[in-house]
Amino acid sequence: MEKMYDIAVVGGGIAGYAAALTAKNLGLDYLWLAPEAFGEKTRAAEYVRNYPAFSGDGAAFCSALETQRTREGVALTRARADGVFAQGGGYFISAGQSVFSARTVVLATGVDLKGDVKGEREFFGRGVSYCAACDGALYRGKTIAAVVSSPRYEEEAEYLASIAARVHCFCPYKEPHFKAENIVVHAGVPEAVEGGARVEQIVKNHKTLLVSGVFFLKDCTPARALCGGLETDGAHIVTNKDGSTNLPGLFAAGDVTGTPYQYAKAAGEGLVAAYSARKYLSARKNR
Numbered sequence: 001m002e003k004m005y006d007i008a009v010v011g012g013g014i015a016g017y018a019a020a021l022t023a024k025n026l027g028l029d030y031l032w033l034a035p036e037a038f039g040e041k042t043r044a045a046e047y048v049r050n051y052p053a054f055s056g057d058g059a060a061f062c063s064a065l066e067t068q069r070t071r072e073g074v075a076l077t078r079a080r081a082d083g084v085f086a087q088g089g090g091y092f093i094s095a096g097q098s099v100f101s102a103r104t105v106v107l108a109t110g111v112d113l114k115g116d117v118k119g120e121r122e123f124f125g126r127g128v129s130y131c132a133a134c135d136g137a138l139y140r141g142k143t144i145a146a147v148v149s150s151p152r153y154e155e156e157a158e159y160l161a162s163i164a165a166r167v168h169c170f171c172p173y174k175e176p177h178f179k180a181e182n183i184v185v186h187a188g189v190p191e192a193v194e195g196g197a198r199v200e201q202i203v204k205n206h207k208t209l210l211v212s213g214v215f216f217l218k219d220c221t222p223a224r225a226l227c228g229g230l231e232t233d234g235a236h237i238v239t240n241k242d243g244s245t246n247l248p249g250l251f252a253a254g255d256v257t258g259t260p261y262q263y264a265k266a267a268g269e270g271l272v273a274a275y276s277a278r279k280y281l282s283a284r285k286n287r
């Protein structure tokens with residue numbers, strides 16, 4: 001039978017780490033799911049001067065976190081969640097070829113500080129996708145676009161190029177390296193995604209390119225795209241003080257719940273969410 005975790009924590013930043021660490025310390029059977037521990041944003045600070053008992057740059061901050069993670073034995077499962085779905089009083093989480101089940105979930109997926117491209121939100125599920133592995137096959141032989149946020153996503157764009165007839169790749173970084181001949185590189189990000197019932201075109205420098213779909217390949221999967229039915233307020237998940245959301249057993253922590261975007265707030269919310277998940281599990285057991 002498929003393993004059912006007590007708690008699945010999605011997101012590899014400090015909020016996700018604090019939730020996983022707390023879950024472990026509480027003796028919960030946990031899954032911590034993210035492409036990497038302490039990614040770009042945890043490393044981003046020039047100098048961290050507002051986190052208790054730490055002073056140094058982002059790299060030193062990450063190194064301190066990694067040292068603690070190793071010492072405490074907090075295991076990370078390296079995968080990106082594509083979807084979180086309610087099922088039989090719990091949740092299943094799809095991540096590429098893998099599926100995980102958990103009684104509770106903590107979403108700690110951060111926010112995209114660059115914000116949405118115009119039309120990105122409107123056309124989600126109607127030609128806009130965040131998952132090449134999930135939706136790429138829908139565009140066999142078609143012309144599509146991919147907004148490739150960093151070189152780490154070039155492999156996913158190449159995968160799309162192996163299916164689609166042509167992929168217009170928008171790259172907001174220097175010197176992209178693609179091998180596929182059907183990839184057309186554009187500098188920067190598009191201004192808008194437009195269409196009718198579905199995506200029809202992408203706009204850049206007031207010029208339009210006809211495309212059937214647009215993939216946004218980036219670190220942060222918007223919460224609305226990850227979990228249907230979750231109450232959000234723009235980029236943020238609406239939470240109560242204990243991290244609970246409108247979905248029973250689903251909690252959220254860190255930047256994804258709103259401002260201030262700071263390490264200490266994210267870590268604190270991760271801890272609270274794990275405690276709240278345990279309380280939820282105990283209440284269900286005693287029913």
Ligand SMILES: Cc1cc2nc3c(=O)[nH]c(=O)nc-3n(C[C@H](O)[C@H](O)[C@H](O)COP(=O)(O)OP(=O)(O)OC[C@H]3O[C@@H](n4cnc5c(N)ncnc54)[C@H](O)[C@@H]3O)c2cc1C
Pocket residue numbers: 010011012013014015016033034035036038039040041042044045046047048049050051079080081082108109110111113219220221226253254255256260261262263264266
């Ligand atoms: C340049 C810069 C400097 C900063 N300096 C400071 C500072 O000095 N002090 C301070 O307090 N704060 C600072 N911050 C803010 C701080 O970085 C954030 O508040 C903090 O990183 C939030 O942590 P988080 O865990 O909520 O989100 P994030 O750190 O954004 O982590 C989210 C994680 O979730 C992962 N993820 C997203 N989608 C999925 C998915 N579908 N499946 C699995 N994983 C997923 C991402 O890969 C990422 O690793 C700074 C931010 C920036 C950009």
